Every structure is written in C-alpha cells, then in structure tokens.
Amino acid sequence: MEIVIDNLKVSYNQYGEGKNIVLLHGWGQNKEMMDLLGKKLDGYKITSIDLPGFGKSDEPKKLMTVYDYVHFLHKLIEKLNLKDISLIGHSFGARLSLVYASIYKVDKVISLAGPIYKSEVDKTLKVRILKFLGKIPFLKPIKEWFKNFIGSSDYKNSSEIMRQVLISTINTSVEEDMLKVKIPTLLIWGTKDDAVDVEDARKVVEKMHDAALIEFDGLTHYAYLENLTQVVNIIKNFI
Template sequence: MQMLIKNVNINYSNYENNSDISLVFLHGWGQNIEMMLPIAKPFLKKYNVLIIDLPGFGLSDEPVETWTGYDYADAVYELVTKLKIKSPIIIGHSFGGKIGIIYSLKYKVKKLVLLASPFKRKVTKDTLRIKIYKTMKKIPLLRKLESFAKKHVGSTDYRNASNVMRKVLVNHVNLDLTEEIKNIKCPVLLIWGSNDSAVPLSDAKELEKLIPNAGLVIYDSI
C-alpha cells in the first residue's frame, strides 16, 4: 500500500487485528519493509502492526528535497494519524531508531524500543570518509578522481546513495540529540549487541543514564 505524505509516496504494510496495542516499525539506513518483517512477524497476528518503507528506501519515493530526521518523524506521524493509529509503540533500528527518538519527543508514544540506534554526532571512520570525499569533490584538480573517490573513499552508504539521499545521510550523521534525549517521557527499551561496532555498547549505557525511564537488554557476542 502507498500513501502520499509531504508530497512523497510512502510504501507501507499495515496489519490490523483490532488490538489496543499498535506497533510501528522503522528500519535502518539502506533497509526496507522486507528486512523488518522477521522482527515484526511474531506480532502480526496479535497486535496492530505498521511497517514503513522510509522515504528513499524500498518502494517509497525519495524526498523531493533534503530531509532531516525531524522531517522523517513528521512524515511518520502524518501516516500514523491518517491510519488512525493512536499512541503507538515505536520500534526503530539504527536510522529508524533516531527517527523514533525524535517522534517520541514531538508526539504521543506508548513506548519506544531502540535497536542499536545512534543519538549523537560522532566522528567515525565512515563520517571521516564522507568528509574526505566531499572535500575531494570541491577541489578542481581532484574532481577527475571522483570515480576513484566514490569507489575507495566514501562510506558504502554514502557511495550508494543518490545526491538527495547523500545529503540526508550527512544530516543524519551530524544530528546530535544528546541534550534532547533526557526529555523523553515514555518508557524506553534499549536492545544492543555487546559487540556492536557501528553503535557501541557504551552509547547504549549512556542512553540508559540519560533517559529517565529506560532499560537496557544486552545480547552477548552480537
């Protein structure tokens, strides 16, 4: 199914079970509905479940202009509202988790579940690669090396994205929610792997301290 939200066709799967509990699943960068189905499947017959192809991924259109995490959260809210879903439980992985954080800060949420979700701006190998690649593109002599830069310098996510989505990715990486995170009012469940290299366990422990009503579940050797 698709719906026009903020001038963007958004693809989604909506499973209705006349339950008082509604779950909204938000995938990570480069993912889609199909990749979230294994996580959502145990809940499909018991709860109302909404799985979204976030704009720019899966079968959803790309944003017409460069979106921030706030634009994504607003789009999710508009879709949720049009589907008459009230006070959902938001379940977000990585990029989707960051959108879920913003959603919970702006709109009514029953609970928030974050799966290895970043919340602050951090200089990582990937962000450094993105900065180096963007700098190379600005230097005339190095523009000739753009194809080399795309292949060897930019992060995989950055290289594979369109121009609009590259800017969205940069916005995502640079968005720091450290100060806002303490204002989350709903209960939050943090689910992390002990060996997560993209979003380290130390970030999860920091989140647990910052969020007033948060609990952390750690899966060893993941």
C-alpha cells in the first residue's frame, strides 16, 4: 500500500485486527524486516512503514533530521487515522519511536536496540548486516535484496541525501528526549550488540520515568529476530 505525505510516496503494509502497533525499521532496512516480527503478533492491527529513503518509499528531497522524521511520521499516522498506537522500532526506528513518544501521544513504546548517544559512522554496518542475514535460513531472501540494494545504481545515485541524513542522525543524542517519555517503555537488547552497546541502555533506563530493560545474553543487534518467539511473548505481555 502507498500514501503520500509532504509530496513523498510512502510504502506501508497493514494487516491484522486489534490494538494499533506501528513498526519502524532500522537504518538501511525496510518494512519486510519488521514484518518478520509483525506477522507473529496476532491479535493486533499492524502497520509497518518504509521510512523515507528506504525500501519502496521515496527518498527525501532534502536533509531530514531525526525530528523531521518524527513529525513526518506523525502526519502519516494521522492520515492513516491510527488511534491509541504503540510503537515498536529497531535501531534507527527505535530512536524515532522514543523521540515520537516524547512529543506525541502514544500508549506504549518498545525500543529494540535503539541508539541513544552520538556515535561515529560505522563503516562496517552493511557488512555486519549481510553476515547476520546469511546466518538465519529464513532471512536469506532479505540478504539477497539487501545486497542488490546497496550495490544498485539507484542507491549510489540517490545516497548523497541519505548520507547527510545518516551523519545528522548519528550526531544526535536522544537521551534528553527519552527522559521526557512518561509512558511505559521497554528496551530490549542483546548483550553482544556491537552496533549499540547495551551499557548505553543500562545507563539511561535508570533515569527514565517508567522503563525497563530486558537483556538477551549473547545475542546481537538483531536480538529480536534471533529470539523471535520469546520477544513476541514479551511484547504481547507488555502491550
């Protein structure tokens, strides 16, 4: 399905019935990555989104900051007439979810390894994503898509804006935003996450109003997929 927000075409999937959950993917990924989780969340109405610049959605015409993405997301949620939503985001999408919850009305929010502080550009991110996707059999089709995407002329020709977005994003700390979140918040992390250190989550969760941290020993930045069944049960008990 598609919708137009601020003259940008946005691709999204919607399925199920029940409480509204909006799924937001990580950097360099798409809604299909989050649908691996969403399809297991029976009893909920799931909306998974290709954020601008990713998947089948249009690339932004100019730099979008974290806050630009959040306000854009709010327009999309309003246009889709989604009420009483909970947000679940992975990595970049988790960062957006937490900032969104600090500004707009949300029932609950789940951060799956969302970056909190400023960080350096990770030049090996694509390599690590490919290695992970190749390890799990049902993710191999996504690995092939990802390889094609990062090697395609479309990506190379349109990536200048997205490189600016990435630099802006990693130079943005969202700790202060997280401390403004008053709703129930759940952080889920793998202790072997080498993209976003679990220690960051341990530091901030103690300062938050109504938050808890669940750690999966030995799992990585993709803990939500590596232990999908347990994460689904945790989400159902939380939301």
